[in-house]
Amino acid sequence: MGKDKLRLGFNGHFEEKEVEIAAGDPTPWDPSQTFSILGARTPRLDARAKATGAARYSIDVRLPGMLYARILRSHDPATVVRSLDLTAARKMPGIRAVLAIAKPGDALRFAGQEVAAVAADTPERALDAISAIRVEYGARPFVVEIDKARADGAPLVFEGKVETKTSAGDAPGAKKALPRKGNVQGPRASDKGNVAEGFGKADAVVEGTYSTQVQTHSALETHGVVARWEGDELTVWASTQGIFSVREELSQTLGVPLSKVNVITEYMGGGFGAKFGAGVEGVTAAKLAKEAGAPVKLFLDRKEEHLAVGNRPSSVQWVKAGATKDGKLTALQLIVHGGGGTNGGTGTSGPLKNVYACDNVKTEEFDVFTNSGPSAAFRAPGHPQGAFALEATMDELAARIGMDPLEFRLKNDPSEVRREEFRIGAEKIGWAGRDARRRVPDNPALRRGVGMGAAIWYNTGGTGPKATVTIHRDGSAEVVHGVQDLGTGARTMVGIVAAEELGLPLEKIAVRIGDTRMPYGPGSGGSTTTPSTAPTIRAAAWQAKKKVAASVASAWGVPEEAVVASAAGFSMNGDAGKRLSWKEACGRLPEEGVSATASRAENHPDAWKRFTAGAQFADVEVDVETGLVRVRKVVAVHDCGLVVNALTAESQVHGGVIQGISYALYENRILDRATGRMVNPNVEQYKIVGAMDVPEIDVTFLPVWDAVNNTHSVGIGEPATVPTAAAVANAVSHAIGARIRSLPITPESVLAALDGKARVAAMPGRETREGGRA
């Protein structure tokens, strides 16, 4: 332990701070440091495997004698299982195991809920067999729309106790017991200052109701596992964001000791928050494999993926905000009803409570249960929807007091990092000239608009992870760490940090990840993977290198402190002649080399703390005749701490922006209100942004040296998608001069907004009223 004086901050805003460093942990890098590989654009270690088809995803695992499983699901949104007969299915050819998931008397609460499962020697036979399962259902009344579910006398989704599914990464407070009336649970409430007084002090007050749709995660690799028993030991290849949380769930539900469950994720085809647990499908596969005495593969199809394994909940947000004439926020208030199907945790208050400074803030968040698939954590839970409502409100309030929306935000944003990001982004998007560009010469049907939004995120990673670094006699090194790579580039990040600390080229380092038999790695949620893992790897590499230095010291017969390690090798303090190259030093190690296992140190409480900040600007074009919106350009300026790999960090932002555009304009899970079934459970009618719709995306990272951990690293996956839909929606409003208060923004909603504006304008003595009640 010791205190180090560090220079911390960003871009001309540096200050000196004393930070307590734990024993066994290296001092955070200094801004004057030059890096050999950290921060460069480094191709993924596994890119070749991906580009040649060699990469083996969990869905690609094939084992000798492997069986294929399918799940039978309910078609109706609310039923009771009266009887379940598996006999006919058991007798079908090739069927090796059959399992009841629901039992007679069980209530099924959404179309797509699991009823039973089979394992067969071919996928076709499994499919045939599930249709031979005889189930008698008793139909119950159901409700799939949240406004109807809120009404008195609505069919109850849960007659008795609420049985919600939770997963790591849920919004804070999601697991707390809350009061419930009918289908409405809550509120989760927060109250700061006094909003009534705040509104009293305001010169302008706006309020509006904003609604957002359900978005499904739609990772290209579906949920699923391959499960294999060897004696009493279970090995599972899972498509997961948390190999250790899958292990935990399997151990608990199956009653198998943790020590006898291994979970492996070599390659993974995306998760976005929905893949932390084993899930019904994982547990089912393990049970079927046990019964059949053979390995079982169970992966969902696209339809099941949409129905049953998670989504971003819908929201109806009433927001009220007040400000003084000179542009200071005086009060912010939010009441949100969120629709997470059979799950809770639907709050959206994060941005409103945390982005802009305001003394009086009141929020109430209600979950509204409906008979539809449960929500799950989805890339910044609650934030894209919350940012959409908040940023629209900020624009309207700015308009009310006659202030430029950028200036209004700069006046109220307490984050110096984000204020800088706003300035950079505004410059790049051409904010100043945005009004003049609204009309497009030569095309009277087109309008252009520019809008903005802010991102906030919180997590900085934490303790738990461990890593082992071994340095071999030939000078090469090996890192073993049980983190999984969802596609973010975690594998490469591990290699880069080790290479940087050891002063080795990346090619000399072997990275082994993705297996619970390795030292504990973090679950990839909350944008915490890099800030949890990178400091762990650096500490282990630093400790291993110190062991090499210690062996050099003993060979020279000098105290350890006298040996100085550098990229070139080892030298002796005060004796220029005494030096050993890295290779020579390693050559003197014992046959087994040297290893060090380090644990992630605590976050430094005395660090340069801030919420992770981001700012995005969108430039859109709207055809006022067809209502079509095209995003021309997005400028994204983000705080990613100190970037480990510019190539993969940038890719995270691109992906976040594109998902945000997709959310703003296209994606929408549609349930048929008459049958309660999803009408677009595919990727054709459930429209995901495609190659044709991609705008230019300009990404800037603002390096921040915070010393929260020894690598100054911060996650970027979530903040990258928080403000995109908000910025796009504000840009559309700027373009057409009318506000659209619900997502997705469709040609129909654009035309309706234009129509409403025209009708209001035609009324004598009335002005267009932006910011009124929706």
Added chain:
Amino acid sequence: MKRLLDVLREDCALTGTKEGCGEGECGACTVLIDGQAVNSCLVPFAQVAGSSVTTIEGLTGAEALQSAFIREGGAQCGICTPGMILAAVALPKDADLQDIRRGLAGNICRCTGYEGIYRSLRAAAIPARAAD
């Protein structure tokens, strides 16, 4: 009848061809049939009798494009990548940027934001005019 996709993945153990939707909407299962990019999830196996089927494992002559995907970050999670590469090599040689966009419109990528993919195509100059 088995789908070509199943025969490739299950019978031939060629798992480089992926399944994303099974309905011809995502392009993850793209292979070349006699040089044409086709969604193998839509092809009954018997239909390829007498044709030549190329999967990512057997693709030759696309090293420049594959290297560009590696260097330029064209793959994030990478599960769409084999399909993207096969769709890209089937583009006509004189395709412009709009043709490329149209040619890849049937291939969904949930991760990269397509930027890395375009950059890879431009870097490989495949097709040559992608640079403009």
